[in-house]
Amino acid sequence: METLRRLGEATLALLTAVGRLSLFAASGIFHIFKPPFRWKIVLNQMIEVGFYSLPVVGLTAIFTGMVLALQSYTGFARFSAESAIPQVVVVSITRELGPVLAGLMVAGRVGAAMAAEIGTMRVTEQLDALKTLSTNPMSFLVAPRLLAGLVTLPILVAVADVIGVMGGYLVSIYKLGFNPATYLHNTMQFLEVQDVVSGLVKASAFGFIVTLLGCYHGYHSKGGAQGVGQATTNAVVTASILILCSNYVITELFFSR
């Protein structure tokens, strides 16, 4: 009986949280389309989300591309299928590893920073101050961040794709002795538009998830510095989990038939 009650309570809590998050997301999206449009803030956030994430995402991408080529080689050599390496690298990077790794990295960098910033604003009454100055925090803080996440992540991932493929190329040419022209030819030959598009759609979704959870946890943080720390952790953990779940769902939508 006790167990059942606990289970019920936990389920209710989860449903409440999902409901609150959905309402928050809906309000954020609504304010993206509702004037006033705050382009300067959006631009600043795009630089924050995209430009400053380039080093960490670039490094992640290049080493992932390199290790992919190396691993595939040691595996495929057993079946004399080494020639498939260019395709494996490019398809894995564009479809999966580019967006997922960039999403996770950005969750750690940007999602955490947003939760900390907005959380601090909450506990120091800056969010209340905004409202008393006739400014809705959803419009002033949340909507610009969501929009920046939606449009910047695909750009970031496109760059990561190129860098990742280059990593695989470098290892294949200089270590595994591939012919550069053949490698590039094979890469382009097998790459389909859908591989890239699905990856960029994922990137956009992940950008939304990261900024949404950063804002959401910051907005609802309470209880001083400790509460802000908790909000930051929650933002990163929930964003990472949601990225991995939605990654499966989007893959299913694109490629299962």
Next chain:
Amino acid sequence: MTSSVSISIRNLHKSFGSKHVLRGINLDVKTNESLVIIGGSGSGKSVLLKSILGLIEPDQGEILIDGQNCLEMSRADRENLMAKFGMLFQGGALFDSLPVWENVSFRPLVVEGMDRGEAKALAVETLNKVGLGAEVADLSPAELSGGMQKRVGLARAISSKPSIIFFDEPTTGLDPIMADVINDLIRKSVNDLGATALSITHDMASARKISDRVAMLYQGEMIWEGPSSDINDSGNDHVDQFVHGRAEGPIAMPVLKG
């Protein structure tokens, strides 16, 4: 003489979970008067103020601002109503991502679309009124001392010439001299604007200085109100104990918060 009423509160209730914080508040703030609400920490002073400002939804009751019931207003009307208000938060609540002058001119700049040059001139002018020079305009709030932050917060509250100003513990956390400076500035700004002021505090020196009238909040109700000249002989044991800061009396301090 029948003076008009700026803020009128009727039977206001607010609970958080099982904690009944406001238990039927009735209060009138007359136009152009300065009313100070006193009460112990955790007695619900901030909750009352935030209910009037629309930052907290009360459970029951009425709040009339210049005769309009603001609990029945649309969101947009409510946002517009805020244009009448200025608020100085307890910790200043300055936006730390913006320089001092953009804080002070936030409403004109962001909400009313004033051009930046004009907004900055307005900010510098308002900073002067609270005794700060133009050189602080470009600093970030984090570079200011507590007293200066309070002044900038005051400048932000008065910059768009509100008709009602709220002060949440304006002197808490300041040394006695700086507290007195802030009290003087509050008096002066409220007089200059010809505004109505509603303050909450537990600092009696401040309450005496900035109030025309005082009301005391205790256990979620207004237990006494009267002109500030009557504060020393209110005839109310609770008020007496509070005003003289005695440990012995009808008010028992809970050791645990809440």
